[in-house]
Structure formats: C-alpha cells, structure tokens
Amino acid sequence: MAYSATADEHHDEHHDGPAPGLMRWVTTTNHKDLGTLYLWFSLIMFFVGGSMALVIRAELFQPGLSLVQPEFFNQMTTMHALIMIFGAVMPAFVGLANWLLPMMIGAPDMALPRVNNWGFWILPFAFTLLLSTLFMPGGAPASGWTMYPPLVLQTGEAFPFLILSIHLMGISSIMGAINIVATILNMRAPGMDLMKMPLFVWSWLITAYLLIAVMPVLAGAVTMLLTDKYFGTAFFTAAGGGDPVLFQHIFWFFGHPEVYILILPAFGIVSHIIPAFCRKPLFGKASMVYAMAAIAFLSFIVWAHHMFTVGMPLAAALFFMFATMLIAVPTGVKIFNWLATMWRSAMTFETPMLFALGFVFMFTIGGLSGLMLAIVPADFQYHDSYFVVAHFHYVLVPGSVFAIMAGVYFWLPKWTGVMYNETLGKLHFWLTTIFVNLTFFPMHFIGLAGMPRRIPDYALQFTTFNQMATIGAIGFGLSQLIFLYIVIQSARRAGEKASDRVWEGTEGLEFELSSPPAYHTFTTPPTVR
Amino acid sequence: MSTNRLKFAGAGLLAAFALLLSGSAMASGLPPLNMPEGVTEISREVYGLHMMMLKICAVIGALVFVIMLTSIILHRKSRGVTPAKWHESTSVEIAWTVIPFAILVAVAIPATATLVKMEDTGGAEMTIKITGYQWNWHYDYLDHDIEFFSNLDADSTQAYQLGSDLSPLDVEHYLLNVDEPMVIPTGTRVRLLLTAGDVIHAWWVPEFALKKDAIPGFINEMWVNVEKPGIYRGQCAELCGRGHGFMPVVVVAKEPADFEAWVAERTGTE
Incomplete structure (x- = not known):
C-alpha cells in the first residue's frame, strides 16, 4: 500500500495543544490522552490483580x-479474575485502540470523543467499588x-457492589465498542477501503461487535441475580421454580465471546509486529x-462447552463438541x-x-490444550481441574498479555518519541517467558x-x-517491575530519539507521522492509494 | 555485543532452571503427571481418547515449533538473507483448512462413540442417590435401607487449619479421606443420581472418569461399573464456598459377596 500525506502535520498543527495541569487528564477528549489513561489504568490493575495472584500462589x-483462611482465598481467586479480565486486559486493548485506530485509518480522532472520555472515567469508579468490597463485612465476592x-x-x-461495578464495566465497554465501530466505519481516510484496513483495525472492528452483542447479556444475567437476592424473584432459585443452570447458559453466552474479545485484538497486534520484523x-x-470473522461467529454457538458437566x-453435548472443535480450523489458519x-x-x-x-509459540500450546478440552468424554476429567487453569492462563498470559506487551514495545517509541532500553526489554522478555512457563506448565500435570x-x-x-x-509466579511478578521501569523511563522521555518509522520494516499510516505525533494528527485526511 | 551477553545470560538462566527442576523432581520422586487410566471400561476409553488427543496435539505442536525454529535459525537478517516477496497462495490456504478439518472429523468419531456409551444410563442393577451439601456428601442407597453423610476425616480436618500443630505430612491420604466412604459392589452396573441441597457441587472420581454437577432442584444421572476392588478417591470439583477444598469423595469397591456382608452389617446395626 502507498500513502501520500496531503497535509504536512509538522507546521500545520500549531493550535490546540493539551490543556495545562491535571485537568488535562480529567477533561480530555483526545484519543491519544485517553489511550494513555487507559494504558496506565490497565497497568495499575495488572499489578493489583497480580498481587492477588501472588496471595493465591503463596497459600498454595x-x-x-499457611497464610489465609479459605474464604479469603476464594475472594482472591474471584477478584484476581475480575480485575485481570475487566481491569487489565480489556482496558489495555481499548487503550491501544484509542492510540492507534485513528492514526492507522487516517482519522483526526475517535468519532465520539466525549463518549470516549466518559467511557474511560467510569472505570476508576467501577474498580473502586469492586475493590472496596475487600473491606466490607463478609469480605469481597468469593x-x-x-x-x-x-x-x-x-x-x-x-453483593450489590459487585453487580453495580459489573454494570459500570459493561457500560464502559459498550461505549468504547460503539465508538470504535463508529470510528472505523465512518472516519477512514479516502481510499482506505475495508480490505485495505490494517489487521489491528479489523480485529477491533470484530471485537467491538462482539462486545456490543454480549455485554448487555451479562448485564441482564447479573440484574437477574440482583432481583433474585433482593426483590423476591426466582430466576435461578430452584425452590421458587427457577433454574440455576439457566444462569450458566446466559453467563457463558456472554462468556465465550468474551474469551475472544480478550484474544482477537492480540491477533491483530501480532499480525502487525511479525511482518515488520520479518521484512x-x-x-x-x-x-x-x-x-x-469465523472465530467470532463460532464464539456464539459454543458456550455450553464451559458446562458439559451440568x-x-x-444431542446438545455433541453439537457443542463439534462446534467447539471447528474453532481449531480458523485458529490453525492464523x-x-x-x-x-x-x-x-x-x-x-x-x-x-x-x-x-x-505469543505464537505459547498461544499454540494454549490453543491445542483447548482442542483437548473440546472432547466431551475427556472434558469430564479436565473440567474444573488445574488442566483448565493451565489452558486459559496459556491463552491469556503468554497469549493476550504477551501481545499487549509486544504492542507496547512496538508502538511506545512512536508515542513517546524515544527508544526504550532494548537490553532491559530483552531481559524482561526472557525472564517473563521462563517464569510464565514455570508457573503454568506444571498446572497441566496437577490437573490431569x-x-x-x-x-x-x-x-x-x-x-x-x-x-x-x-516460584514461577513470584519470578513472573518481579519481572514485571522491569516493564514498569521501562515504561516510566519512556514516559519521562529518557532515551535515544526514535525515528518516524521507529523500526526498519514498519508499514502503516501511524509510521508516516512524526515520533512523537502531534497532539492532533490527520486533521486533513491523507489519501491512501 | 550487549545482545550477545544477553544470550549467554539467557542460556545460563535456562540451564539453572533445568537443574532446579530436575533437582526438585528427584528430591521427592516423580509426582503423578498424567490422567489415571482408571478402573472401568469407560475410564480406559476416556484415557485412550485423552492420550490420542495429547499425541495429535504434540505432533501438531512440534510441527509448528520446528517450522518456527527453522525460520528463526535460517531466515534471519543477520545471515544476510533477502526476504521473499510472496504473501498469498490459495492452494496452501485450502490445504491447511481442509487437513485440520479432516483430523477433527477423525477424532470426533471415537469421541462420539464413547460419549454415547457414557450417557446410556439404562440397565442399572442398583441405584445410589448422592446429595451435595456445604460441605459434605450424603449417600442414599435406594435399593437398601442405608443412608449416611460422608465428611472429611478428623485428622485432615485438624491438620488443614491455619496454625495447626498436626502437619499435613503426617496425615495419611490428607484431604482425600472421609469418616464413612461410599461402598459399591464390583462388576455391577451402579446408577448414581446426583443432586444438591444448597449450592452446586460436583462429584468427581478420576479413576472412574466420572464428573457431574450436583445441582439443587435437578437430578443428574451417571453410571459406573468398577472392575477391581479398591479404594478410589476424588474431590468436589465445583466451587461451593469456604469448605470446597474439604469435601472429598471416597468410594470403596468390594466384591459382591463382601458388599452384601457390608449391607447386612449396616442394616442389621441400624
């Protein structure tokens, strides 16, 4: 693909810098600022959720x-998952989307900048609510x-704090998703037709549709829980004529597409990085x-594979087994x-x-153990064992989290204008890789x-x-301090100046811009040929 | 140059970990690594399916890793290669869509056959109703006048407590022992009915390859035909609150004659 910049942003963008002081971050509607906010929020939550994982691992x-009571242990497993999924991985992807989508499609900003601000600022409140439950009588959800x-x-x-915080997370995700769809479908530069869109944009377009489709389903499910507890309904209470399994069906109708919400943008990121360094x-x-697209479609018809033992x-078990096995085909293609x-x-x-x-190496391991889990008779043995814990951590940590880190290292010099310390980056990679495998590979064995x-x-x-x-988990946690240090150094603009192309083999509109890009970019759309 | 130093550091770390792993494995003898083959016809079929899948996945995984490592070693810029220009091939794409699909069909057939067998709950010679509670199991022999609760044994209960002076290392079958196990006859098709009194639990004995949820308001069904007398241990597999880790399942399989004696003893003394 070839591009021509019709406006030279170096001397055309003297107006409208960021507002001074802290209020810049509260009132901003700039996609770059909001991307930064999302990414910092996600990093903080990554450490909060990670320390909970360390409590779990220390007890085990x-x-x-030896350290905590079983009820507190259960609170830790519950909160660790909620925080990592909704607080760390999803906001990290939204942050990357905010920073990158407008620059990748040649748009001046997101389509709905105020919604964008609101979508982010809901999150700190949602997670304050959720974390505050740790200090309540009876403790956090367990x-x-x-x-x-x-x-x-x-x-x-x-309980009500849990439900309310999930509603808030859902509202935030839906607003982010609507914004992303509106941006991608309406604000592409002239000449950028759909099949010319970069893959990260494609992955987010599909992810955003998944979010819009399933977050309301989760909202419905948790609202029914709320009315069951406080308003005398019996949706899920057998004694009142309800059905506890109905909840599982509704939850996983949300939950399985959610799994792909957590991995599709990772596919997009990796599809940018591999060609760049392969030249x-x-x-x-x-x-x-x-x-x-096939994975996204299939994600809607495989939910019951999370609950074969109910x-x-x-006929239902066979249907869900076959549909689940089919997912291996498009995943294999990737x-x-x-x-x-x-x-x-x-x-x-x-x-x-x-x-x-x-990512490719270890996501393959996670994907293959996922295929094993699809086989219903064997799943009766794997289900709710540590084999499952090993499986989903392989797709989420060396999968999603590795892709996010890869993306941050890839685009950070573009965002900040300085190169990070490459030696430290490599050290971070090797330590993380060794420890992540030491943590999660043995879990296959104990599960089986x-x-x-x-x-x-x-x-x-x-x-x-x-x-x-x-031991692996402690090492993994400590290794992430290197990442924190690298990111802080880059944010302080400490390092060698990055070129506009940043890496030798990069392609795409975002690398046509200066490093760091001006506060407002592509105010005049480029023409994509 | 710093990259080279880093490579050596990486290799050193890897070696250190390999040593650490082998060291700790030797210190305690190799712990169980794999799914048990089990003691029923079904559990052996499940084990067979598991091993088949494991091997297929290992081969596919190895193939992916070998291709990747070959590229990493041969197709690197530092060797002065020029990158190829091609980026599409419809025939290749069709091949790696169709071949995996064919493999999936091939494994779906035996998986379906085993599942059909597992789900066929007819022909039961006796029935036991199992009810999960927070946090114990209740066994009700519908064909005999026997029912009882099965709790975690006293030693484990004492040893697991925070700050207990009884070490788990000194307890036999720590967390996998009960005061009163479920007893079944060998060579008999036993139907198990599962339900729960409060929240959802799951009854799991790995040696039988049986796991099913015990759900309040539902009755789930499964069946087992154990071939060998013995004591088989498992645990609750569905998070059910603070005692979830402390409600084991223990099944004692006895020869039919011994089982009859057990029944006589139970019903006689009650």
Whole structure:
C-alpha cells in the first residue's frame, strides 16, 4: 500500500495543544490522552490483580493452610479474575485502540470523543467499588468470577457492589465498542477501503461487535441475580421454580465471546509486529480477516462447552463438541499464516518481535490444550481441574498479555518519541517467558493428576508442581517491575530519539507521522492509494 | 555485543532452571503427571481418547515449533538473507483448512462413540442417590435401607487449619479421606443420581472418569461399573464456598459377596 500525506502535520498543527495541569487528564477528549489513561489504568490493575495472584500462589506453596483462611482465598481467586479480565486486559486493548485506530485509518480522532472520555472515567469508579468490597463485612465476592448461583447469592454486603461495578464495566465497554465501530466505519481516510484496513483495525472492528452483542447479556444475567437476592424473584432459585443452570447458559453466552474479545485484538497486534520484523508482507491477509470473522461467529454457538458437566442431552453435548472443535480450523489458519510470514523472511529479534514470537509459540500450546478440552468424554476429567487453569492462563498470559506487551514495545517509541532500553526489554522478555512457563506448565500435570481448581489446600501428591508454580509466579511478578521501569523511563522521555518509522520494516499510516505525533494528527485526511 | 551477553545470560538462566527442576523432581520422586487410566471400561476409553488427543496435539505442536525454529535459525537478517516477496497462495490456504478439518472429523468419531456409551444410563442393577451439601456428601442407597453423610476425616480436618500443630505430612491420604466412604459392589452396573441441597457441587472420581454437577432442584444421572476392588478417591470439583477444598469423595469397591456382608452389617446395626 502507498500513502501520500496531503497535509504536512509538522507546521500545520500549531493550535490546540493539551490543556495545562491535571485537568488535562480529567477533561480530555483526545484519543491519544485517553489511550494513555487507559494504558496506565490497565497497568495499575495488572499489578493489583497480580498481587492477588501472588496471595493465591503463596497459600498454595505447601499443603495445609499457611497464610489465609479459605474464604479469603476464594475472594482472591474471584477478584484476581475480575480485575485481570475487566481491569487489565480489556482496558489495555481499548487503550491501544484509542492510540492507534485513528492514526492507522487516517482519522483526526475517535468519532465520539466525549463518549470516549466518559467511557474511560467510569472505570476508576467501577474498580473502586469492586475493590472496596475487600473491606466490607463478609469480605469481597468469593463465588468465582463466573458468579454461579446459588453460591453467589450467599455473598454478603459486597453483593450489590459487585453487580453495580459489573454494570459500570459493561457500560464502559459498550461505549468504547460503539465508538470504535463508529470510528472505523465512518472516519477512514479516502481510499482506505475495508480490505485495505490494517489487521489491528479489523480485529477491533470484530471485537467491538462482539462486545456490543454480549455485554448487555451479562448485564441482564447479573440484574437477574440482583432481583433474585433482593426483590423476591426466582430466576435461578430452584425452590421458587427457577433454574440455576439457566444462569450458566446466559453467563457463558456472554462468556465465550468474551474469551475472544480478550484474544482477537492480540491477533491483530501480532499480525502487525511479525511482518515488520520479518521484512515481508503478512501472508494471507484476507484469510486472516475471514478467520477472525469465523472465530467470532463460532464464539456464539459454543458456550455450553464451559458446562458439559451440568448434565445436558446427548444431542446438545455433541453439537457443542463439534462446534467447539471447528474453532481449531480458523485458529490453525492464523497460526499457519504467521508461520508462512516468517518463512524465507529476514528476521530480527527486537523486544516486540520476541514477545510476538513468544505469543505464537505459547498461544499454540494454549490453543491445542483447548482442542483437548473440546472432547466431551475427556472434558469430564479436565473440567474444573488445574488442566483448565493451565489452558486459559496459556491463552491469556503468554497469549493476550504477551501481545499487549509486544504492542507496547512496538508502538511506545512512536508515542513517546524515544527508544526504550532494548537490553532491559530483552531481559524482561526472557525472564517473563521462563517464569510464565514455570508457573503454568506444571498446572497441566496437577490437573490431569486430579487436582480441582479453586481449592485453598491440596493433597500431598500435588506439592512439587505447586511449589514450582509458586516460584514461577513470584519470578513472573518481579519481572514485571522491569516493564514498569521501562515504561516510566519512556514516559519521562529518557532515551535515544526514535525515528518516524521507529523500526526498519514498519508499514502503516501511524509510521508516516512524526515520533512523537502531534497532539492532533490527520486533521486533513491523507489519501491512501 | 550487549545482545550477545544477553544470550549467554539467557542460556545460563535456562540451564539453572533445568537443574532446579530436575533437582526438585528427584528430591521427592516423580509426582503423578498424567490422567489415571482408571478402573472401568469407560475410564480406559476416556484415557485412550485423552492420550490420542495429547499425541495429535504434540505432533501438531512440534510441527509448528520446528517450522518456527527453522525460520528463526535460517531466515534471519543477520545471515544476510533477502526476504521473499510472496504473501498469498490459495492452494496452501485450502490445504491447511481442509487437513485440520479432516483430523477433527477423525477424532470426533471415537469421541462420539464413547460419549454415547457414557450417557446410556439404562440397565442399572442398583441405584445410589448422592446429595451435595456445604460441605459434605450424603449417600442414599435406594435399593437398601442405608443412608449416611460422608465428611472429611478428623485428622485432615485438624491438620488443614491455619496454625495447626498436626502437619499435613503426617496425615495419611490428607484431604482425600472421609469418616464413612461410599461402598459399591464390583462388576455391577451402579446408577448414581446426583443432586444438591444448597449450592452446586460436583462429584468427581478420576479413576472412574466420572464428573457431574450436583445441582439443587435437578437430578443428574451417571453410571459406573468398577472392575477391581479398591479404594478410589476424588474431590468436589465445583466451587461451593469456604469448605470446597474439604469435601472429598471416597468410594470403596468390594466384591459382591463382601458388599452384601457390608449391607447386612449396616442394616442389621441400624
């Protein structure tokens, strides 16, 4: 693709800098500022959720309760999941979208800037509400992030706060998603037709539709929980004629597309980074788009594979098994396309590429264990065991989180105008990779050997692998301090000046801009040829 | 140059971890790594499916990793290669869509066959109703006049407490032992009916490859035919509150004659 910049933003953009002082961040409607806010918020939540994971792992270091009571342990598993999913991974992707989508499609800003501001500023309130439950009588929610009734209805005073914070997160996500769809469909530069759009834009267009489709479903489910608890309804209470399994169906109708909300933008990011450091165009771009669309469609008809053990009719179990297995096909296409991109390319291995390669490597492991989980008879053994914990952490940590970090390393010099410390970046990658595998790989073994998930204490034969996992988790957590240091250094503009192209093999409109870009970019749209 | 130093550092770390791993594995003997084969026809089929999937996934994974590593080693800029220009091939794309699909069809067939067998709950020779409570199991023998609760044993209960002076290491079958196990006869098709009295629980014995949710207001069904006498242990598998980790499942399978004796003893003394 070729571009011509019709406006030279270097001397055309003297007006409208950021407002001075702290109010800049409260009142801003600038996509770059909001992207920054989202990313910082996500990083803070990553450390908050991570410290909860360390409480979990510390308790599981040896058999017997050694640090916390079981009820607090359950609060930690619940809060860790809610914070990592809704507070760390999703806002990180929205932050990347905010920074990048307008620059990638040649738009001056997001289509709905005020909605954008509101969407972000809901989040600190939502998570303050959620975290405040830790200090309430009865403690934080302890029913697992899946909130299955009747157990969740035993939550104490935290219950309405949990529901309200989930509503707020949902509103924030829906507003972000509407904004992204509106931006992509209306604000592309002339000549940028849909199939010319970069893959990160494509991945977010699909993700945004998933969000709009399923967040209201979650809102409905948790509202029914609320009325069951306080207003005498019996949607999910068997004693009142309700159906506890109905909740699981509704929840996972949200939950499975949610899983892809957490991974599709990662596919997009990796599809930018691999070609850049391979110095070779992405293999099969069109099929990458079709694969993502196919995955998104399938995500709506596989939800019950999260609940094969509830006891469903044979025909239903077979349907959900076959549909789930089908997802392996488009996912395989994506992996193979990345491999084909690497084949006969000229690779270099800067930090973003290392994280992207780590992503492909370890996401493959997570994807393959996912295929094993689809096989219903075997799933009866895997279900709710540590095998599942290993599986979804492989797709979420070396999957989504690695892709986010790859993206940050890739575009951070563009955003700040300075290169980060490459040696430290590589050290961060290697330590993270070693520890992430030390943490999560042994979980496959203890799961297969019969250790259920969400237990605060375990039988003696599981000790060795739990100890490995705990050592890995502590190492993983400490390694992220390197990342924090690197990001802070870049934010302080400490480092060598980055070029406009940043990396040798980059392509795309965002790399036509200066590093750092002006506060307002593409006020006159570029023409894409 | 700093990159080279980093590579050495990385290699050193890897070696250190390999040592650490092998060291800790040797210290305690190798703990269980894999799914048990189990003691029923169904559990062996499930194990077979699991191993088949594991091998297929291992081969596919190895293929992906080998191709990737080959590219990483050969197709790197530092070797002075020039990147190829191609970026599309419809025939290749069709191939790697169709071949995985064919593999999936091939594994779906045995998986379906096993599932059909597992779900066929007819022909039961005796029935036990299992009810999950916070936090114990209740067993009700519908064909005999026997019912009882099954709780975590006293030693485990004492040892798991925060600050307990009884170490879990000194408790036999820590957290996997109960005061009164469920007893079933071998070589008999036993139907298990599952429900719950408060929240959702799940009854799981890995040696039987059976796991099903016990749900208030629902009755779930499964069946087991154990071939060998023995004691089989499992746990609740669905988060059910603070005692979720402390409500094990223990099943004792006895020869039919021994089982009859157990029934006589139970009903005689009650």
